[in-house]
Amino acid sequence: MEKMGLWVGLVLLGGASTAFAQGNPSAGKEKAQVCGACHGEDGNSSAPIFPKIAGQHASYLAKQLHDFKTQRRPEPTMSALSEPLTDADIEDLAAYYSRQKIRIEKGPSNSAGEALYRTGNPATGVPACTGCHNPGGNGNPLAVFPQVNGQYAAYIEKTLRDFKSGARGNDANGMMRAIAGKMSEEEIRAVADYLSTLE
Structure with a gap:
């Protein structure tokens, strides 16, 4: 019964987040100018500490922007930039970046x-x-599990360490915090390295 409740919760969460993802990609491109400074014009950042957001699920991008805006995922720069965004702005940005193509490291x-x-x-x-991110690393947009293949190893390492330490806590039902908490430093580095080249 507990598992059923978790599944229903994830489906509802996924359904709610896809409502954020019906934006206008053309409008999003216009609104993305400030984002390009860190994430690159097409969502492929040039600095490994900034995540690639090209090709990421619109539902996931919208959730993160809402979480930055509401301080559920506190990060000074992103919180400041997302604070003035309307729901329509978030939908448009998510729609634009989700349609870009991620560049994967060789x-x-x-x-x-x-x-x-x-x-x-x-x-x-x-x-x-x-189980959540699929064999190809392309995640699950309905459950709002992100695409992880092709992401910078440095960013994946930081993300897993933040979940492990509790510095980041906007994961559904604490799943990533529980998983990362059981991972060794060697495991974090190895899986991050693997994902960075997974096509």
């Missing part, structure tokens, strides 16, 4: 990271990442 695949991503670590209770 390099050898990290076999330890791939093993963790695909099978988890049963000994420590770390589940396979594929």
Whole structure:
């Protein structure tokens, strides 16, 4: 029964967030000028500390902007930039960036990271990442699970460490905090390295 409640909650959350994602990409491109300074004109940032948002699900982008705006995900720069955004602005920005194409880094695949991503670590209770983010790393827009393939390794590492420490807490039902809390530093680095080159 508890699992059913969690599933229903995720479906409802996904349904609610897709309501944010019906924006106008042309209007979003006009509104994205200030975003380009950190995230790149097309959502492919040039600095690994800033996430690539090109091709990210509109539902996820909208959720993060709302969370920055309401301080559910506190981050000084993003909170300040998102505070004046209207719901329509957020929908338009999410629609624009979701239609861009992510540029994936070239390099050898990290076999330890791939093993963790695909099978988890049963000994420590770390589940396979594929359960939420899918084998190709393209996530699940209805459940608002982000696309993670092709993201900078440095950004994935920071994100996992923030979930692990509790510095970031806008994950549904604390799922990412619970998972990252069981991951070792070596596992964080390996899975981040693997995802950065996953096409």
